Amino acid sequence: MPKPEILDPQGKAIVGALPRLGFDAFSGVRQGKRFELTVDGEVNDAVLAQAREAAETLLSNPVIEDVVNVQVVED
Amino acid sequence: MPKPEILDPQGKAIVGALPRLGFDAFSGVRQGKRFELTVDGEVNDAVLAQAREAAETLLSNPVIEDVVNVQVVED
Numbered sequence: 001m002p003k004p005e006i007l008d009p010q011g012k013a014i015v016g017a018l019p020r021l022g023f024d025a026f027s028g029v030r031q032g033k034r035f036e037l038t039v040d041g042e043v044n045d046a047v048l049a050q051a052r053e054a055a056e057t058l059l060s061n062p063v064i065e066d067v068v069n070v071q072v073v074e075d
Numbered sequence: 076m077p078k079p080e081i082l083d084p085q086g087k088a089i090v091g092a093l094p095r096l097g098f099d100a101f102s103g104v105r106q107g108k109r110f111e112l113t114v115d116g117e118v119n120d121a122v123l124a125q126a127r128e129a130a131e132t133l134l135s136n137p138v139i140e141d142v143v144n145v146q147v148v149e150d
Contacts, residue, residue, distance in 0.1 A: 001109065005104075010137060011110075014110075014134065019095045021129075021133055023129045023133070024125075025114055025121075025122045025123045025126070026112045026114060026126075026129075027113050027114065027115030028111075028112070029112055030110070030111045030112060031110055032109045032110075032111070033106060033107070033109060034076065034101075034108060034109040035105070035106055035107075036076060036104065036107070037104055038101060038102050038103030039102065040102050047100045050098050050101075051100070053098070054093060054096075054101075057129060058089070058092065058093065058098070059089070062114070068109075070129045
């Protein structure tokens, strides 16, 4: 997700559009990215550590984005 | 997230780049979007239903994207 101090123009546009479309419950919106990494076999600690490092170095831009969550989802 | 039958060129590019950077545990990557909606006050069922409807109609493109998860996160 964009860091709190970074302006998020897409989020601002969405929060302006929501009430015009009848969604009046929300005071703020921020837009970020979500990645699904497929692992063949078991997700052990080493794989999870690799996923965390990839998220922090390759999948996100650490200058402007924070990694919010890395979790295992069974398929 | 992009629907399974939709090609995801960004994901393909990432899955090609991962092993070159030392991340060898992943066989597939798909890239989608993540939104944080701020609610002032309590998140009741009505607000959550509104968030779900917004996710399915405004925040995602239902032709090519699926809503994967709508959940409440305390701040």
